[in-house]
Amino acid sequence: MIRLVGILVGLGFTLVVLLAFVTGAYTAATDDAAETADHVFHLAPKEDVSYAFEGPVGHWDIAQLQRGYKVYKEVCSACHSLNLVAFRNLAGLGYSEAQIKAEAASWQVPGIDPDTGENVSRPGEPTDYFPSPYPNDVAAKAANGGKAPPDLSLITKAREEGTHYVHSLLTGYRDPATFALSNGESLTEEFPDYEVPPGTYFNPYFPALAIGMPPPLTSAGQVTYDDGMDASIDQMATDVSAFLTWTAEPMLIKRKQTGWPVLGFLLLATLLAWFAKKQVWAPVKPRKD
Structure with a gap:
């Protein structure tokens, strides 16, 4: 008798759980989710800026990369590291060996005093990596x-539409009180209670609309x-976006240049295989049933 009661109780519990699951799943599938400000007013990166490295025959605009490096050095490096890039890599931007040595020496990098073993700062060398602004x-x-601010070495690879995302983010700071979409929808009219969280800044290109980084x-x-x-x-944002694309993919152009000979070889190999097939099977006549 006790065993029967236990079985019935177990079945009843199972039915209740199953009913709750089915009801919840049906509600989630049929009810419209409440729209939020970040869902309605979050914008995809703008693609109205063209870069020389885009497309199958793209190339690096060395002057632009050098300008972008200067923007990083004088603006972005105050908060963001570039710890996967060494000073010697600047040779890819057209700098000479002497220029790279001078540029590296203009940075202070962590070091160790050979006499006391204490942590010190010293002028950088070409083999050093860009230092973090924080210890x-x-x-x-x-x-x-x-x-902590993210490292920028691979930022354009870590974000969808990375180059355009960085450019859009840098130029996208807005006043939420007057922000409206191109179709006329106003943020304050659609969501009167919306407030930018304290310590953040409104930017519709950031997923949560509010970003902790002040406009750089x-x-x-x-x-x-x-x-x-x-x-x-806009020019500074364009240049530094191009520079960060180079830091993330320094071999981008060489990979594209390699791709064309590979495609040509594959095309030639395909043609040779087709002619070989025709030659091998030429004596063979199709069977007539």
Whole structure:
């Protein structure tokens, strides 16, 4: 009798769980999810900027990469590291050996005093990697509201539409009180209670609409280009986006250049195989049933 009661109780419990699961699944499948501000007003990266390295026959614009490096050095390096890139890699931007040595020496990198063994800072050498602006992750988090700024070495590979994402993000800071989509939808009209969280900045190209990084490019002429190019905010964002694409994929152009001979070889091999097949099977006549 006790065993029968236990079986009935178990079956009843199972039916209740199954009913709750089916009901929840049906509700989730049929009910419309409540729209949120970040769902409606989050924008995909703009693609209105063209880069020389795009397309099957793209190439690096060396002048642009050098300008982008200067933007990184004078603006982005205050918070963001580039720890997968060594100073010697700057040879890919057209710098000579002497220029690379001078550039490396203009940076302070962590070192060790050979006499005392204490941690010190010393001028960089071509074999050194770009230093982090913070001594460790704890210091980076403490200086940035609890979240360390990401390393930028591979940032364009880590984000969808990476190059355009970086450009859009840098130029995308807006006032939420006046922000509206191209179709006229206003953020404040659709979501009157929306507020930017304290310590963050409104940017519709960031997934949560609010980003902890203050606008890094604040005014034209913030960086003085050596080649005399007008340093507008859009130009600086374009140049540093191109530079970060190079840091993430320094072999991008060489890979494209290698691809064309490979495609040509495959085409030739296909033609040779087709002619060989015709030659081998030429004496063989089709059977008539």
